Amino acid sequence: MxxxxxxxxxxxxxxxxxxxxxxxxxxxxxxxxxKEVASAKDNSSVWAISKVMEADVAGFNAISDSLSLGESTLAVASEAAETVTDLLTDIKAKVVAAQEENVDREKIQTDIDALVGQVKSVVGAAQFNGLNLVEGTEDVNILSSLDRASNGSVAASEITINRQDLSTNLGSYGGGAVDLSANGTVSDSTVSAGANTATITVGHDAAANYTVTVGNKSVTVEAGADADATDSAIAGAINGLGIDGVSATVVSTGQLTMASTLAFEDVEISVSASGGSSTMSVDTNTISQRAETITFSQGVKVNDGDSYRVAFNGSDYDYIAGKGETMEDVARGLKIAIDSAGLETVSTKVTQNDAGDWQLNIDNSGADVTDLALSGEDGGTASGGLFGLDSLDVTTDFGAENALGMVETLINNSVDAAAEFGSAQGRIETQSSFISNLTDALTSGIGAMVDxxxxxxxxxxxxxxxxxxxxxxxxxxxxxxxxxxxxxxx
The missing domain is CATH 1.20.58 (Methane Monooxygenase Hydroxylase; Chain G, domain 1)
Incomplete structure (x- = not known):
């Protein structure tokens, strides 16, 4: 139809x-x-997913910029730490040269002062966009990733960069509520300038031979015409070994005193007698080092701002720990504090005992050092990693000797700082490369959905x-x- x-x-x-x-x-x-999906009406679910992913890509692009900024800042800090290490190595060469007595130490000191000034200049200038990683102890966080969970929530991840304080600042002693003095023990309150001794007892026999071993040196003496002659011969033989700081004297018939003024070294002794009814004994097989010891408990955690003080003869010597430091750092810091004071009769050494505890040994060759004590409180401002550099003085024999140990510690600090920065640089470079590849993968995925x-x-x-x-x-x-x-x- x-x-x-x-x-x-x-x-x-x-x-x-x-x-x-x-x-x-x-x-x-x-x-x-x-685009196949240009708007929500084309495919609402695919469009929604693509927009979320595009937002993530924009975020990762910003993170890439953040990582680039952090990498540049670390590069400046790393270069500064390496330059400081080189300068400290130059200073060490000057200090070594000053160990000789027939050099012009005043001119060497002038060179050292110039190098110290250059170290300070490098540390002060090592900033990028106002951020200096070689001063202070506060951590720096660099945005490194956006982590999206299955429920859609997003959390930012950061790479934490530990500052490495290479300043010469003394820091400020804490006034907190925590008493840290129990973290260390003092062997004696007086650092005596006298010798430590051992007593040798001799049982005489005309047919005897007497052997004394000091360290790795031994001597054997035949019995003399009488007891006194024998004692004198034994003492003379011990002194004839030529061990610096170790001597023997006859106190009375049949009794000798062995004395050691070695500051940081124990003296091992053994004695024996053979022939007839002779006897020989010593009241101790070890003459301890003359130095007194402050032992720090290795298992104790050291916090940023923990302040430790060694006091003697009415003066205080402080070291304030920074973030991530250990009892070894505390012991070495206190050593530098004491050495920096230029006390010509007082010398120090840091050692570690068999239990792993770090020890600060303090010796005295002058008048007795009295009232030796250790105290500590939390809440301080950390000492700089090059604390003590300002006090290097090679114009005297004592100063030149102390400076050698001090500059070695400071070099180790700067080397550790450079190594820390190098490790952080490697991590940021890896993360930056990953973010770049991840952004490309996300962009490709978005394209696969909507292009x-x-x-x-x-x-x-x-x-x-x-x-x-x-x-x-x-x-x-x-x-x-x-x-x-x-x-x-x-």
């Missing part, structure tokens, strides 16, 4: 043409934007254009159908 009111063919052709035009519009949009397949879109466009032309022709034919009805009325 034909109708002039309803043209079913035209309606079908029109609907088909609308569908073709809609598909053609989408295809043209894909070609012009390059258009341009080859497919091009082929589809040509097909739709042909379909559009055919649709127009089909609609034209359908619209001509009512014209045939006129022929019925002709």
């Amino acid at each position: 034909s109708s002039i009111l309803t043209n079913n063919g035209a309606m079908v052709a029109l609907q088909t043409l609308k569908t073709i035009n809609s598909d053609l519009s989408k295809t043209q949009s894909m070609i012009s934007t390059g 258009a397949d341009m080859e497919e879109a091009s082929a589809k466009l040509q097909a739709l254009q042909v379909q559009q032309q055919l649709g127009v022709q089909s609609l034209s034919i359908a619209n001509q159908s009512p014209q045939t009805i006129l022929s019925l009325f002709g």
Whole structure:
């Protein structure tokens, strides 16, 4: 049935043409934007995922900038630490030269002062955008990642950079509530200048031979004409061993005193007698070092600002620990504090006992050092890693000797700082490379979800254009159908 009111063919052709035009519009949009999913209406779930990932990519780009800034700051700090190490090595060479007595120590001291000034200049200038990693102890955090959990929550991750204080600051002694004095024990309150002794008892016999061993040296003496002659011969033989700081004297018939003024060295002794009814004994097999010892408990954790003080003869010598330091650092810091005072009769040495505890040994060759004590409190401001550098003085024999040990400790501090910075640089470089690769992977993933397949879109466009032309022709034919009805009325 034909109708002039309803043209079913035209309606079908029109609907088909609308569908073709809609598909053609989408295809043209894909070609012009390059995206298959350009807006939420194209595919709401894929669009939402892509937008979240695009936000993450933008965040990672900002993180990459943060890592670049941190890497540059670390590069400056690392260069400063290495330069300071080189300067301290130059200072050590000057200090070694000053050990000789026939050199102009005043001129050497002038060179050392110039190098110390240069060290301070390097430390002060080692900043990037106002941030100096070789001064102070406060940690620096560098944004390194954004971690998205399965529930959609996001947390920032950071790389913590430990500052390495290479300043010469003394720091400030704490006034906190925690008493730290129990973390160390003092062997004696008086550092005596006298010798430590052992008593040798001799039982005489005319046919006897007497052997005394001091360290790795031994001597054997035959009995003399009488007891006194024998005692004198034994004492003379011991003294003839030529051990610096060790001597023997006859106190009374049958009794000798062995004395040691060695500051930081124990003296091992053994005696024996053979022949007849002779006897020989010693009241101790070890003459202890003359120095008194402060022993620090190795198992105790040292916190930033923990302040330790050694006091004697009315003066205080302080060291304030920084972050990450140990009891070894405390012992060496107190040694530098005492050495820096220039007390010509007082010398120090840091050792470690069999239990692993660090010890500060304090010796005295002058008048007795009295009231030796250790105290400590928390809440201080840390001493600089090059604390004591200002006090290097090689103009005297004592100063030159002390300076050698001090500069060795300072070199170790600067080497440790440079190594710490180098390790942190490596970590940041690795993270920066990972973030770059991760950003590329995320960008590629987003593209896989929303980007258009341009080859497919091009082929589809040509097909739709042909379909559009055919649709127009089909609609034209359908619209001509009512014209045939006129022929019925002709």
